[in-house]
Amino acid sequence: xxxxxxxxxxxxxxxxxxxxxxxxxxxxxxxxxxxxxxxxxxxxxxxxxxxxxxxxxxxxxxxxxxxxxxxxxxxxxxxxxxxxxxxxxxxxxxxxxxxxxxxxxxxxxxxxxxxxxxxxxxxxxxxxxxxxxxxxxxxxxxxxxxxxxxxxxxxx
Numbered sequence: 001x002x003x004x005x006x007x008x009x010x011x012x013x014x015x016x017x018x019x020x021x022x023x024x025x026x027x028x029x030x031x032x033x034x035x036x037x038x039x040x041x042x043x044x045x046x047x048x049x050x051x052x053x054x055x056x057x058x059x060x061x062x063x064x065x066x067x068x069x070x071x072x073x074x075x076x077x078x079x080x081x082x083x084x085x086x087x088x089x090x091x092x093x094x095x096x097x098x099x100x101x102x103x104x105x106x107x108x109x110x111x112x113x114x115x116x117x118x119x120x121x122x123x124x125x126x127x128x129x130x131x132x133x134x135x136x137x138x139x140x141x142x143x144x145x146x147x148x149x150x151x152x153x154x155x156x
Contacts (some may be wrong), residue, residue, distance in 0.1 A: 031151070054083040056092055058100070060152055063107040065115070073112035078152035079103070084144025091143065095136040102131045112155050121150060 020059035060078035067073070083089050092099055104129060114120050133143055 054086060054089055055149075056081045056083055056089045057151070058096075060102070061100075061104060061107060063104060065108060065110050065112045065155070068112055070112075074154075074156045075107055075110065075112070075115065076152060076154040076156070077107070077150060079130075079144055080149040080151050082147040082149060084146050087141065088143045088145065091136065091140070092132070098136055099132060102134075103128065106131050115153075115155050121153065124148075125150070 056082065058079045062074060063075045063077075065073045065075045081092070083092075108125070115124065128148045129145050132145055
């Protein structure tokens with residue numbers, strides 16, 4: 001019987017050793033999984049760079065719009081353009097007299113009744129982008145106009 005008692009002690013030590021090794025392996029695996037999640041969260045926050053938007057304000061316009069049933073009408077509007085790059089802003093500022101002329105021509109051709117709803121303003125914003133995307137000079141790179149923001153808008 002003495003031989004079997006020694007064998008069970010060895011078996012018990014082997015089991016304790018295996019239990020310790022497997023627990024250690026599980027702890028290391030959990031640590032690595034949680035560490036990867038933290039690292040991926042840091043990478044995600046590090047790769048997302050917030051860049052400041054580029055806005056170009058254009059002085060407000062007062063324009064006679066096309067006559068309607070109520071006679072002569074006026075449009076007073078202020079515009080700010082949201083741009084995709086600095087070069088577009090520099091080019092628009094350089095050609096501001098031409099930009100304002102194009103916008104005045106566009107505004108003066110509008111009917112006052114076609115400027116009152118939000119859909120009408122969205123259509124007008126699209127028309128503004130279309131008018132300004134026509135090249136201002138030969139061999140001009142395309143302008144990056146992302147949005148037209150109306151800062152003031154009165155039809156009277």
